[in-house]
Amino acid sequence: MLDAFFQGAHQVFAFDTLLYMLIGSVAGIVAAAIPGFTVTMAIILTLPLTFAMEPLQGISVMLAVYVGGYTGGLISAALLGIPGTPSSVATTFDAFPMARNGEPGRALSLGVWASFFGTIISTLVLIVAAPPLAIVAVRLGPWEYFSLIVFALTIVASLVGNSLIRGLIAGVIGLGLATIGPDPMMGRPRLTFDMDLLSPGLPFLVVLIGIFAISQLLGEVEVHGKKVNHALIPKSIDFKTWEVMREVLGRPVNLIRSSMVGVVIGALPGAGGSIANLLAYDQAKRSSKTPEKFGQGIADGVVASEAGNSATAGGGLIPLISLGIPGSAVDAILMASLMVHGVSVGPRLILDHADLVYGMFIALTVASFMMLVVCVASMRLFLRVTDIPKQFIVPTVMICCVIGAFALNNRVGDLYLLGIIGLVGYILKCLDYPLAPLVLGVILGPIAETNLRRALMSDGDWTVFLTRPISALFLAAAVLSVIFSIRSIWKAHKKDNGQKGAVV
Amino acid sequence: MTANTPKPAAADALASAATRARNELARLVSYIVFGLSAVYCAWRASALPASRWEPLGAGSFPKLVFIVLAVLCLFAAIKSVIDIQRNGGMPEAVYAFGRWLKIRRISFAIYGLLVVYLAVLSTLGFSLATFGFLLIAQLLIAGVTRRTVIQSVIAALVFSFGLNMLFADVFNVFLPRGVLIAF
Numbered sequence: 195m196l197d198a199f200f201q202g203a204h205q206v207f208a209f210d211t212l213l214y215m216l217i218g219s220v221a222g223i224v225a226a227a228i229p230g231f232t233v234t235m236a237i238i239l240t241l242p243l244t245f246a247m248e249p250l251q252g253i254s255v256m257l258a259v260y261v262g263g264y265t266g267g268l269i270s271a272a273l274l275g276i277p278g279t280p281s282s283v284a285t286t287f288d289a290f291p292m293a294r295n296g297e298p299g300r301a302l303s304l305g306v307w308a309s310f311f312g313t314i315i316s317t318l319v320l321i322v323a324a325p326p327l328a329i330v331a332v333r334l335g336p337w338e339y340f341s342l343i344v345f346a347l348t349i350v351a352s353l354v355g356n357s358l359i360r361g362l363i364a365g366v367i368g369l370g371l372a373t374i375g376p377d378p379m380m381g382r383p384r385l386t387f388d389m390d391l392l393s394p395g396l397p398f399l400v401v402l403i404g405i406f407a408i409s410q411l412l413g414e415v416e417v418h419g420k421k422v423n424h425a426l427i428p429k430s431i432d433f434k435t436w437e438v439m440r441e442v443l444g445r446p447v448n449l450i451r452s453s454m455v456g457v458v459i460g461a462l463p464g465a466g467g468s469i470a471n472l473l474a475y476d477q478a479k480r481s482s483k484t485p486e487k488f489g490q491g492i493a494d495g496v497v498a499s500e501a502g503n504s505a506t507a508g509g510g511l512i513p514l515i516s517l518g519i520p521g522s523a524v525d526a527i528l529m530a531s532l533m534v535h536g537v538s539v540g541p542r543l544i545l546d547h548a549d550l551v552y553g554m555f556i557a558l559t560v561a562s563f564m565m566l567v568v569c570v571a572s573m574r575l576f577l578r579v580t581d582i583p584k585q586f587i588v589p590t591v592m593i594c595c596v597i598g599a600f601a602l603n604n605r606v607g608d609l610y611l612l613g614i615i616g617l618v619g620y621i622l623k624c625l626d627y628p629l630a631p632l633v634l635g636v637i638l639g640p641i642a643e644t645n646l647r648r649a650l651m652s653d654g655d656w657t658v659f660l661t662r663p664i665s666a667l668f669l670a671a672a673v674l675s676v677i678f679s680i681r682s683i684w685k686a687h688k689k690d691n692g693q694k695g696a697v698v
Numbered sequence: 699m700t701a702n703t704p705k706p707a708a709a710d711a712l713a714s715a716a717t718r719a720r721n722e723l724a725r726l727v728s729y730i731v732f733g734l735s736a737v738y739c740a741w742r743a744s745a746l747p748a749s750r751w752e753p754l755g756a757g758s759f760p761k762l763v764f765i766v767l768a769v770l771c772l773f774a775a776i777k778s779v780i781d782i783q784r785n786g787g788m789p790e791a792v793y794a795f796g797r798w799l800k801i802r803r804i805s806f807a808i809y810g811l812l813v814v815y816l817a818v819l820s821t822l823g824f825s826l827a828t829f830g831f832l833l834i835a836q837l838l839i840a841g842v843t844r845r846t847v848i849q850s851v852i853a854a855l856v857f858s859f860g861l862n863m864l865f866a867d868v869f870n871v872f873l874p875r876g877v878l879i880a881f
Binding site: 239354359360363366367369370373377380381382384385387408411412413415416458480543583584585586588590591592593597600601604607609610613614616617621622624625626627639642643646650651654 | 721724725728730732736737741742743749751752753754756757759760763764766767770771773774777790796801802804805806808809812813815819820828831832834836839840846850852853854855858861866867871872873
């Protein structure tokens with residue numbers, strides 16, 4: 195075992211491997227910082243470049259892109275209020291208000307440190323608990339998955355913002371949008387109204403860009419009073435590297451809980467960083483003594499969301515290494531890169547290629563350190579974005595969104611969808627509808643429907659959802675979550691009424 | 699100050715009530731649009747044939763979702779009508795709607811420009827269409843002066859032709875070429 199560990203370490207710490215990893219880390223951060231470009235796209239672009247490398251060298255480079263990509267989404271989320279990737283949706287809730295309140299450096303720094311610690315914690319869990327967690331993850335059937343999604347949907351209650359009913363409407367609109375296009379089980383076209391534009395369905399990324407990015411950018415050029423053309427974030431910038439590190443470490447419960455949420459969600463096939471990001475944020479808000487401060491730029495919100503999404507990197511590797519089952523699209527590409535080199539991925543991977551597996555553990559750790567160094571060293575450069583006047587940044591980011599939506603499937607039709615969804619998103623934003631529940635609905639809708647139909651296809655009895663222990667556990671958690679949310683909303687309402695009474 | 703002039707606090711309260719009525723009117727319209735669309739979609743989903751292989755079929759889930767949406771919109775619309783009545787009724791709301799549009803005139807202008815840009819993108823090609831979009835959008839936001847025109851032309855050139863070259867040569871992602879095949 196120790197031989198294999200040293201062999202892996204020897205390959206990862208080779209000069210050329212470290213150099214390629216550094217380039218990969220920078221590429222991942224930059225790609226994910228552009229709205230519309232996902233970690234998956236960055237990994238796909240990297241894959242052909244690794245064919246000529248040794249298997250461990252290739253996968254180390256891809257892991258560097260992966261870890262860098264999960265952090266890169268933070269940059270546009272914090273500075274522009276636009277999630278760079280689907281896995282940084284919840285990051286916008288507190289990082290952007292914090293940046294707007296004059297602390298863009300602190301917002302980025304918190305996110306970077308939380309991502310770093312999240313990845314490190316997930317790597318530790320990966321090393322210790324890979325086999326038992328993988329066995330549990332694989333035992334989950336459609337009943338458990340559906341119950342998990344029901345639980346995840348209860349997050350909507352804590353993302354509703356000013357109005358519960360508008361939050362619920364937005365969440366259900368998201369579920370409805372996800373039903374447009376081919377039915378996920380039989381491929382039958384649904385709600386396409388015989389339009390070619392709708393026949394492939396609404397790509398999730400196009401919905402995300404339209405709803406968040408276009409609406410945010412249009413909101414930036416509203417004229418309240420005198421016409422202004424200053425930078426998006428006018429205050430001075432202070433990165434406060436070490437002070438923020440202590441601040442993140444001063445929240446151990448939040449950090450570990452959010453990382454564990456990321457690990458567990460990452461280990462579940464089909465779930466990923468986008469769900470972990472929202473779920474970790476939701477759990478942090480529920481456990482907080484000051485939940486009303488979430489959404490206004492609280493450090494706990496940034497730490498939870500970034501630790502949650504970054505921890506899925508290690509979590510996703512658990513079923514991949516132990517059982518040869520990829521937890522997400524990115525893990526599937528990592529698996530493909532190993533298969534290209536003739537490495538058979540499955541339960542025997544750790545027995546036949548122990549050096550490779552230990553090398554992956556080491557590479558993941560090295561990649562997270564590299565991400566940290568690259569971010570700390572180059573953050574001042576990224577922060578220059580805040581100095582650029584609106585006249586340049588708004589149209590240019592809009593063009594990046596258009597390229598991102600087009601590059602997804604090389605389909606001009608997706609651009610028309612982007613235009614329509616962008617307008618809907620902007621109007622919803624103007625009318626004070628919370629946008630996060632809508633995106634959550636679009637993410638979770640197809641998973642919920644597929645698993646519900648699969649469950650009922652194999653056994654038409656609805657009580658099975660309650661008789662299977664893990665499924666019943668998730669449903670009980672969902673019920674508790676709803677009760678907790680109603681109690682919180684009722685308490686907030688009572689507090690508001692009390693304050694109004696005091697004023698009168 | 700004459701006796702007829704409203705006191706500042708009272709004027710603020712009136713304006714605030716009008717704003718609330720305006721917001722609620724706009725929301726009421728959205729609830730009605732979403733509600734009616736949900737009813738239509740639920741009806742379309744229920745017309746989908748049942749499956750022989752599974753109890754639910756393709757139409758059940760969307761039908762359930764859209765019925766829930768329609769019910770939520772109905773509740774929201776009733777609450778909205780009550781709120782509008784409390785805050786001065788429809789005439790105040792219609793007056794305030796004009797101001798709502800005025801605040802967002804540049805946003806809607808940029809959106810209109812985006813629609814035109816997306817419509818001509820495949821014909822003109824990425825470089826030409828993007829150059830035009832960036833130039834006009836930048837001048838719309840910053841205003842037309844000699845300085846902003848020069849800055850906007852340079853930025854538009856870099857992020858249209860430059861970006862196209864970057865994607866084609868470095869990432870091997872080919873954006874629509876349109877009439878400019880050579881690019």
